[in-house]
Amino acid sequence: xxxxxxxxxxxxxxxxxxxxxxxxxxxxxxxxxxxxxxxxxxxxxxxxxxxxxxxxxxxxxxxxxxxxxxxxxxxxxxxxxxxxxxxxxxxxxxxxxxxxxxxxxxxxxxxxxxxxxxxxxxxxxxxxxxxxxxxxxxxxxxxxx
Amino acid sequence: xxxxxxxxxxxxxxxxxxxxxxxxxxxxxxxxxxxxxxxxxxxxxxxxxxxxxxxxxxxxxxxxxxxxxxxxxxxxxxxxxxxxxxxxxxxxxxxxxxxxxxxxxxxxxxxxxxxxxxxxxxxxxxxxxxxxxxxxxxxxxxxxxxxxxxxxxxxxxxxxxxxxxxxxxxxxxxxxxxxxxxxxxxxxxxxxxxxxxxxxxxxxxxxxxxxxxxxxxxxxxxxxxxxxxxxxxxxxxxxxxxxxxxxxxxxxxxxxxxxxxxxxxxxxxxxxxxxxxxxxxxxxxxxxxxxxxxxxxxxxxxxxxxxxxxxxxxxxxxxxxxxxxxxxxxxxxxxxxxxxxxxxxxxxxxxxxxxxxxxxxxxxxxxxxxxxxxxxxxxxxxxxxxxxxxxxxxxxxxxxxxxxxxxxxxxxxxxxxxxxxxxxxxxxxxxxxxxxxxxxxxxxxxxxxxxxxxxxxxxxxxxxxxxxxxxxxxxxxxxxxxxxxxxxxxxxxxxxxxxxxxxxxxxxxxxxxxxxxxxxxxxxxxxxxxxxxxxxxxxxxxxxxxxxxxxxxxxxxxxxxxxxxxxxxxxxxxxxxxxxxxxxxxxxxxxxxxxxxxxxxxxxxxxxxxxxxxxxxxxxxxxxxxxxxxxxxxxxxxxxxxxxxxxxxxx
Numbered sequence: 001x002x003x004x005x006x007x008x009x010x011x012x013x014x015x016x017x018x019x020x021x022x023x024x025x026x027x028x029x030x031x032x033x034x035x036x037x038x039x040x041x042x043x044x045x046x047x048x049x050x051x052x053x054x055x056x057x058x059x060x061x062x063x064x065x066x067x068x069x070x071x072x073x074x075x076x077x078x079x080x081x082x083x084x085x086x087x088x089x090x091x092x093x094x095x096x097x098x099x100x101x102x103x104x105x106x107x108x109x110x111x112x113x114x115x116x117x118x119x120x121x122x123x124x125x126x127x128x129x130x131x132x133x134x135x136x137x138x139x140x141x142x143x144x145x
Numbered sequence: 146x147x148x149x150x151x152x153x154x155x156x157x158x159x160x161x162x163x164x165x166x167x168x169x170x171x172x173x174x175x176x177x178x179x180x181x182x183x184x185x186x187x188x189x190x191x192x193x194x195x196x197x198x199x200x201x202x203x204x205x206x207x208x209x210x211x212x213x214x215x216x217x218x219x220x221x222x223x224x225x226x227x228x229x230x231x232x233x234x235x236x237x238x239x240x241x242x243x244x245x246x247x248x249x250x251x252x253x254x255x256x257x258x259x260x261x262x263x264x265x266x267x268x269x270x271x272x273x274x275x276x277x278x279x280x281x282x283x284x285x286x287x288x289x290x291x292x293x294x295x296x297x298x299x300x301x302x303x304x305x306x307x308x309x310x311x312x313x314x315x316x317x318x319x320x321x322x323x324x325x326x327x328x329x330x331x332x333x334x335x336x337x338x339x340x341x342x343x344x345x346x347x348x349x350x351x352x353x354x355x356x357x358x359x360x361x362x363x364x365x366x367x368x369x370x371x372x373x374x375x376x377x378x379x380x381x382x383x384x385x386x387x388x389x390x391x392x393x394x395x396x397x398x399x400x401x402x403x404x405x406x407x408x409x410x411x412x413x414x415x416x417x418x419x420x421x422x423x424x425x426x427x428x429x430x431x432x433x434x435x436x437x438x439x440x441x442x443x444x445x446x447x448x449x450x451x452x453x454x455x456x457x458x459x460x461x462x463x464x465x466x467x468x469x470x471x472x473x474x475x476x477x478x479x480x481x482x483x484x485x486x487x488x489x490x491x492x493x494x495x496x497x498x499x500x501x502x503x504x505x506x507x508x509x510x511x512x513x514x515x516x517x518x519x520x521x522x523x524x525x526x527x528x529x530x531x532x533x534x535x536x537x538x539x540x541x542x543x544x545x546x547x548x549x550x551x552x553x554x555x556x557x558x559x560x561x562x563x564x565x566x567x568x569x570x571x572x573x574x575x576x577x578x579x580x581x582x583x584x585x586x587x588x589x590x591x592x593x594x595x596x597x598x599x600x601x602x603x604x605x606x607x608x609x610x611x612x613x614x615x616x617x618x619x620x621x622x623x624x625x626x627x628x629x630x631x632x633x634x635x636x637x638x639x640x641x642x643x644x645x646x647x648x649x650x651x652x653x654x655x656x657x658x659x660x661x662x663x664x665x666x667x668x669x670x671x672x673x674x675x676x677x678x679x680x681x682x683x684x685x686x687x688x689x690x691x692x693x694x695x696x697x698x699x700x701x702x703x704x705x706x707x708x709x710x711x712x713x714x715x716x717x718x719x720x721x722x723x724x725x726x727x728x729x730x731x732x733x734x735x736x737x738x739x740x741x742x743x744x745x746x747x748x749x750x751x752x753x754x755x756x757x758x759x760x761x762x763x764x765x766x767x768x769x770x771x772x773x774x775x776x777x778x779x780x781x782x783x784x785x786x787x788x789x790x791x792x793x794x795x796x
Binding site for chain 1 (some may be wrong): 380486488489494497498501502505509512513516526527528529530531532533534537538541542545656657658660717718719734736737739740741742743745746747
């Protein structure tokens with residue numbers, strides 16, 4: 001083989017390798033896009049069934065219920081227009097509090113309950129997750145930080 | 146008074162940066178020795194005044210001067226001294242000042258250590274560094290002045306975010322910034338090369354130690370951030386593919402590609418224009434990272450709308466730096482030709498693969514990081530890209546990278562791989578695979594394909610590094626710092642791979658609800674909640690649990706996770722209890738009081754996790770040793786690329 005052909009082969013190998021990596025990444029990209037919906041959108045049926053997504057809103061005051069001594073917890077997330085009941089089992093983040101913004105990742109059941117596998121609250125007491133702040137109907141009250 | 150002195154010093158620093166840029170660039174253009182010397186003096190002046198400004202801000206923090214807005218926002222009268230000092234860079238304005246100080250520091254170092262370069266080139270490098278300083282100082286003075294007064298003064302400060310009140314995170318930003326900003330040196334060398342239209346590869350030799358030093362700091366900075374996230378965020382993860390992390394990881398990937406491509410350019414005069422482009426890219430990503438994290442754009446794209454001056458300045462500055470460099474590149478790079486050929490199994494080929502794979506990973510991570518921002522800015526919906534995407538697009542290029550690395554290290558420049566090397570490498574590869582199967586099956590009782598591949602690649606990279614070391618020590622060519630550094634860094638990469646594979650494959654996490662006296666068992670370790678007590682720190686109160694860990698009835702350790710409430714108000718903080726071990730970490734984090742005397746706890750078993758950070762430190766150490774290679778300290782003789790004979794000696 002001439003050096004020229006060798007170089008050509010190397011270039012072809014690189015292009016093929018990078019190309020297949022990109023193709024693979026594109027599939028991965030599509031599968032891992034997490035969409036965000038507020039309770040109003042979920043109630044209007046905009047959220048996909050049978051696929052995980054994120055919801056966000058404010059934890060309704062007085063809605064957090066714990067079965068005593070267990071890790072199961074239920075609460076209601078609202079955007080001040082519509083509300084969704086959420087159930088979760090596990091440790092809640094430090095910043096989880098009634099009246100504060102949260103984001104939950106999970107899926108919607110037939111009965112209209114959102115079963116979360118992850119609950120996020122950002123690490124700043126003055127912080128309202130931007131998706132949540134934007135999606136509330138009346139503007140959010142002054143943060144109580 | 147002191148804050149005003151700081152403000153004034155910052156203005157003087159800006160004026161000196163302007164003269165540094167002007168006398169550097171114009172002096173080089175006119176070959177005016179006096180002007181070029183003036184440019185060098187301005188560098189020192191700029192450093193002195195930036196340091197003075199930084200000192201004034203630190204002083205305001207130490208003195209608890211809450212009449213300074215930035216101090217009142219980021220500190221508090223109860224904050225211990227160490228964190229008051231660290232709070233200097235705890236917010237946007239202060240971190241920009243730290244950035245500028247770091248840049249001034251690098252500029253002084255470059256000026257002091259570049260006496261052997263030809264004068265106009267040196268002056269141009271200094272001038273370009275000056276241009277970057279101007280951008281940062283101007284940005285601070287016009288939109289983010291850390292010395293703005295608060296009238297009337299606050300009675301007490303707002304407090305530094307409790308999460309940031311931690312040793313690793315206090316030292317993380319300065320080290321990370323030394324890394325980010327260090328790429329400015331490579332950038333300045335690249336731009337000066339393009340400005341002069343140099344056709345030789347001497348600049349690659351001059352740039353290499355600087356790039357290695359910056360890369361070393363960046364590596365340590367990222368490792369510190371990951372370590373901090375592990376023990377301080379409370380939930381035991383070590384990497385989240387969060388945009389903030391990606392912002393520091395992308396320049397690292399570009400920098401890694403750059404140090405490898407610089408090797409080819411220096412030794413063989415190949416990939417010249419590609420290397421220049423990478424130098425521009427690494428610094429551009431550093432700038433992008435700084436601004437992504439510090440401008441608030443990650444928290445909300447609409448942060449720009451609330452503070453348009455800042456946003457417009459940032460976009461303008463990024464456009465000027467990146468656009469300017471790319472225009473320069475487009476103008477000059479076509480003149481750069483590399484004519485030498487090389488064999489498919491030569492070191493050049495392997496470094497080419499290294500670059501292709503690193504840049505592919507970099508591009509895909511960039512896509513995943515910026516795509517949600519674009520979608521949001523264009524009002525096309527709110528999305529985020531999940532960690533599985535990043536894991537996949539990172540893993541796919543990294544597996545072949547690790548596989549090729551072991552061979553590439555042993556390949557000679559220009560020629561194909563020697564037969565004798567082939568046999569030894571085959572032996573190392575076989576042994577790694579066999580050992581991976583045995584270790585996976587015996588130690589963890591599992592033989593999953595990806596785990597086995599990960600273990601085999603880790604052992605392969607470490608084995609190939611050791612083989613290189615042994616051959617070097619036996620051979621007659623000696624062991625120059627550059628080679629020793631390479632071997633250590635690659636061994637560290639293998640070690641980090643081992644850690645990642647171990648923890649990702651075999652970790653166990655369990656959330657449990659325990660009353661005092663109850664126990665839960667994971668991975669054969671029994672975690673018993675023995676006692677709960679109240680604790681009091683300098684500026685917080687909290688509860689602490691005693692978690693007795695035992696295995697087969699024998700006590701292993703007592704973990705003491707805490708839940709803290711800081712006096713400045715706000716939310717509780719979790720301090721995990723961690724037992725560090727060579728084979729595994731045991732981890733307990735305290736959740737909430739569940740009522741009826743029960744508490745929620747997260748228990749974790751994290752095998753081999755320490756090797757991730759130990760590996761990263763070895764990588765950084767390797768970079769440092771390579772940067773100090775004697776070869777770079779010799780007076781740079783004019784410009785000829787190193788001859789093939791010397792290049793072969795290191796193959």
